[in-house]
Amino acid sequence: MALPLSSPCGYPFEEEEEELPVFESTVAENGGLSRPRLPEISVISPGLDGQPPLTSQNVAAKPGDRDDRNSEKVKVFLRIRPLTDSEREKGEEQGCVMVQDEETLLLKAPQESQNMRAAERGVSQSIHKFSFSKIFGPETTQQQFYEDTMKKMVTDVLKGENRLLYTYGVTNSGKTYTIQGSGRETGLLPRALVSLFRKLQGRLYGALDLKPVMCQDVRQLSSSEIKMEEIHRDSLLKEDGNLSSRRAGTTTVWDSGIGGLSTTSFTTQPEDANTVCLEPDSLSLSGGVDLEEGVQFSIWVSFYEIYNEFLYDLLEASPSQQPRKRATLRLSDDKQGNPYVKDLTWIQVRSAEEAWRILKAGRRSQSFASTHLNLNSSRSHSVFSVRVLHVRPEAASGQAMHISELTVCDLAGSERCKEQRNGERMKEANNINTSLLTLGRCIAALRHNQNKLRPPQVVPFRDSKLTRVLQGFFCGRGTSCMVVNINPCASIYDETLQALKFSAIATQLVHGPSTKTRVAYILSLLCEPAANRDGSTVMEEEEEESDVEDGDITLLNMETLLQVIDVLKREVRRQRVEKEVLEANVREEVVSEVMVVMSDMRKGFNESLEAERAIMEERCEDRIANLQKHLKMFYSQQLQERDEEIKELSTALEQEKRKHESVPSTASPVDSEGPRRSHRLMSQAEPRLHAELDQCRAELDQCRSQLFTKTQELTKLKMQLEVPGSAGAITSAADRKLQEGQRNLQKLRLDLQRLGTDLQSGERACCRNTGGERLRHTLTAADETLAKQNQILMELQNNLTLVKADLRRKAETLAGCAQLPPTSFAAPTTPGSCKKRGGTATTPAGSENHPPQKRPFFQSLFPPRKYNTRVAEEACMTPYTRILRSRQPSPPPSPVPTPRSLRGKY
Numbered sequence: 001m002a003l004p005l006s007s008p009c010g011y012p013f014e015e016e017e018e019e020l021p022v023f024e025s026t027v028a029e030n031g032g033l034s035r036p037r038l039p040e041i042s043v044i045s046p047g048l049d050g051q052p053p054l055t056s057q058n059v060a061a062k063p064g065d066r067d068d069r070n071s072e073k074v075k076v077f078l079r080i081r082p083l084t085d086s087e088r089e090k091g092e093e094q095g096c097v098m099v100q101d102e103e104t105l106l107l108k109a110p111q112e113s114q115n116m117r118a119a120e121r122g123v124s125q126s127i128h129k130f131s132f133s134k135i136f137g138p139e140t141t142q143q144q145f146y147e148d149t150m151k152k153m154v155t156d157v158l159k160g161e162n163r164l165l166y167t168y169g170v171t172n173s174g175k176t177y178t179i180q181g182s183g184r185e186t187g188l189l190p191r192a193l194v195s196l197f198r199k200l201q202g203r204l205y206g207a208l209d210l211k212p213v214m215c216q217d218v219r220q221l222s223s224s225e226i227k228m229e230e231i232h233r234d235s236l237l238k239e240d241g242n243l244s245s246r247r248a249g250t251t252t253v254w255d256s257g258i259g260g261l262s263t264t265s266f267t268t269q270p271e272d273a274n275t276v277c278l279e280p281d282s283l284s285l286s287g288g289v290d291l292e293e294g295v296q297f298s299i300w301v302s303f304y305e306i307y308n309e310f311l312y313d314l315l316e317a318s319p320s321q322q323p324r325k326r327a328t329l330r331l332s333d334d335k336q337g338n339p340y341v342k343d344l345t346w347i348q349v350r351s352a353e354e355a356w357r358i359l360k361a362g363r364r365s366q367s368f369a370s371t372h373l374n375l376n377s378s379r380s381h382s383v384f385s386v387r388v389l390h391v392r393p394e395a396a397s398g399q400a401m402h403i404s405e406l407t408v409c410d411l412a413g414s415e416r417c418k419e420q421r422n423g424e425r426m427k428e429a430n431n432i433n434t435s436l437l438t439l440g441r442c443i444a445a446l447r448h449n450q451n452k453l454r455p456p457q458v459v460p461f462r463d464s465k466l467t468r469v470l471q472g473f474f475c476g477r478g479t480s481c482m483v484v485n486i487n488p489c490a491s492i493y494d495e496t497l498q499a500l501k502f503s504a505i506a507t508q509l510v511h512g513p514s515t516k517t518r519v520a521y522i523l524s525l526l527c528e529p530a531a532n533r534d535g536s537t538v539m540e541e542e543e544e545e546s547d548v549e550d551g552d553i554t555l556l557n558m559e560t561l562l563q564v565i566d567v568l569k570r571e572v573r574r575q576r577v578e579k580e581v582l583e584a585n586v587r588e589e590v591v592s593e594v595m596v597v598m599s600d601m602r603k604g605f606n607e608s609l610e611a612e613r614a615i616m617e618e619r620c621e622d623r624i625a626n627l628q629k630h631l632k633m634f635y636s637q638q639l640q641e642r643d644e645e646i647k648e649l650s651t652a653l654e655q656e657k658r659k660h661e662s663v664p665s666t667a668s669p670v671d672s673e674g675p676r677r678s679h680r681l682m683s684q685a686e687p688r689l690h691a692e693l694d695q696c697r698a699e700l701d702q703c704r705s706q707l708f709t710k711t712q713e714l715t716k717l718k719m720q721l722e723v724p725g726s727a728g729a730i731t732s733a734a735d736r737k738l739q740e741g742q743r744n745l746q747k748l749r750l751d752l753q754r755l756g757t758d759l760q761s762g763e764r765a766c767c768r769n770t771g772g773e774r775l776r777h778t779l780t781a782a783d784e785t786l787a788k789q790n791q792i793l794m795e796l797q798n799n800l801t802l803v804k805a806d807l808r809r810k811a812e813t814l815a816g817c818a819q820l821p822p823t824s825f826a827a828p829t830t831p832g833s834c835k836k837r838g839g840t841a842t843t844p845a846g847s848e849n850h851p852p853q854k855r856p857f858f859q860s861l862f863p864p865r866k867y868n869t870r871v872a873e874e875a876c877m878t879p880y881t882r883i884l885r886s887r888q889p890s891p892p893p894s895p896v897p898t899p900r901s902l903r904g905k906y
């Protein structure tokens, strides 16, 4: 069963404590509650599944946890900081933290704490008991603490081991104080540095003396890069020196010789939290360690922080430079699969003072801020690493034999996010808590996996940057040590309780197989026949052979080593197969889970799509309805306007009609009719009129031709009349012809009259039409032609009259001749002929010359000249002229003003 680990700053307490099997009852139940009464005191129980608690005594006897027989348990130290004066004044001292003995701590919930309220409700205990490797009270000095915690670690590192020390606790609990110290109270790290260099007296190797290949063991450096590193180191040290002098106001004197600290004191202002005093009397510098003969050492340091889940190099550039955006570092895996920080600055140091100055220079780039609990609170996890290169100078390759590392990690303090008023602080607190929670989960998973009887859990190292960089120390690359700092203030009791619960899990952790154990494991593989290895796990094999004495693998002969290689190859193959199966299972599980998630997502998307569609449809319908409504309104308004306009027009038309009716004589028929109707009639009558006009023209042409013929005949007649001797015959023929011509002319006039009538009616119909006008002009021209013809005819008649008069005179002459002897004259006209014409011989000259029968005809043809002009004109008028005259006064335009609209059209 996976351990449900609470958040380091954990809430809520009630539920977690109900489920957590970490605590077991040691006190008799209290009655009165329906549920089983919880114990008043809880103690740490490593038996996560109900097994009895692990103690140093029973661990060895437990069959399922055989790691513990050979592996050292992770050391977890507890340090309680003293209360400050101001905290005492606030009444923070309520005795809630009690040290029972060197390893046992009792926590008693204060009255105002949530834990006490939960205890009062019966869902939690009010007293908690925790065990640690060692507990350090408020009175513990820095020196004592160093001696019991880190001193051995320095020795181990010089022996080639990797060591990690990290501090954990609530904010303002004294973590930074423990690591770095304050004023004269030097912390663990400077002490460790001094101790390290002290132990390496006379054994340090210069950076430029190292071959580049050697430096590659620390970091991929070329010789030019090493020089750059030197320059950078010098600039860092110089910068720090200046700062130190400026801050302290005193001369900082360090003997950076290989011999370690000189007797010259290093003093700074005690209130300066960034400086520490490394006076020899404040440090207990123990004697040297047994180092291998002929081996030289080179010390390199690095310093980086994990801020908001990003890695920043604190030694990247000189702090005096202008502030700029910091570059983030990336994590990568080396060939062995151990994570390391890529492109991290490693600087070689030749003394503790140099290392300390570099640390101080780096601290200036570190993220600090003032919070409600701590005026100078670390907002990031800082990691300071010291790498020791073990070099054998006389070796042919000149490469480092070995590299060991001491890493000191000052974790940021857990805190309540909601108490942060600043958004940035809240984000930082959230990231800090998340990474600490991941660390807790990793430790819990490691603890779980220690029991081989249970199926292993995946350790979530990759869930945070912090656990990634520390992974190697939890996986056999070295050992770790945890320092838990607590603040005894009653106001932060609940947070302290959660931090201690977390550390309680760590106390049950054992270190993974170290390098030595691996050697033992290889040797064990050799001791066991290969054929018998079927299905058993590596760890089991290792456990079974854990009693095999550890040894140096380089001591084995060639044959054995070949055997080792074979065995290891087989083992690698087996593990590969195992891992492939595991990977396939994981992939299958992941795929099935992803499929489920995908199908859920698809379902969700479909649903949301449907909902969206419905909403869209609804909206569209609304819009369409709205549009229709507006269109309807718009068109009805338009129609209304049109109706009103029509109404106005029809009213105006009515008025016009009425006016027209009131003036009937002047109004033309066309005007009285509606404009439309007249237009229609006109368009209908136009072709007919054109046809009639054409017909008129044709008839006119015919008349003209007839007239022309008549004229020719008349000319002939005239000529004939001029011939003597035949005048009587010619005159009678001319008379006949004239009579015939008169008849024809009459007929022609009648036709013309008819045509004129037709034309008049047509012209009336289209009096205002341009076609009508044209017709009128044409007719006028025709009239003129006719008038001319008439005139010619009249002249002809006159001429004829003259001819007749001449003929008459001649006839009279002839008659006079007839009264003479008949021989002399032949009577031109017989009396009978005279009678026939109705004339008498006694008729006066003027009237006698006109034969009596012929006179009316000639009178009709030739009106007497003595008539007045008007009568003469009327007599001279042809029927067509009369028609034209009657037509000439064309109907006057209507005096009634036409409406504007109608005027435009017509």
Ligand SMILES: Nc1ncnc2c1ncn2[C@@H]1O[C@H](COP(=O)(O)OP(=O)(O)OP(=O)(O)O)[C@@H](O)[C@H]1O
Residues within 6 Å of the ligand: 080, 081, 082, 138, 169, 170, 171, 172, 173, 174, 175, 176, 177, 178, 182, 374, 376, 377, 378, 379, 411, 412, 413, 414, 485
């Ligand atoms: N053992 C101690 N003796 C005396 N003073 C201490 C001790 N531990 C801590 N202090 C003081 O308590 C204050 C807070 O300590 P510190 O800054 O180290 O806390 P912290 O846990 O690092 O806080 P944060 O997590 O917010 O960075 C400091 O003023 C420090 O000097």
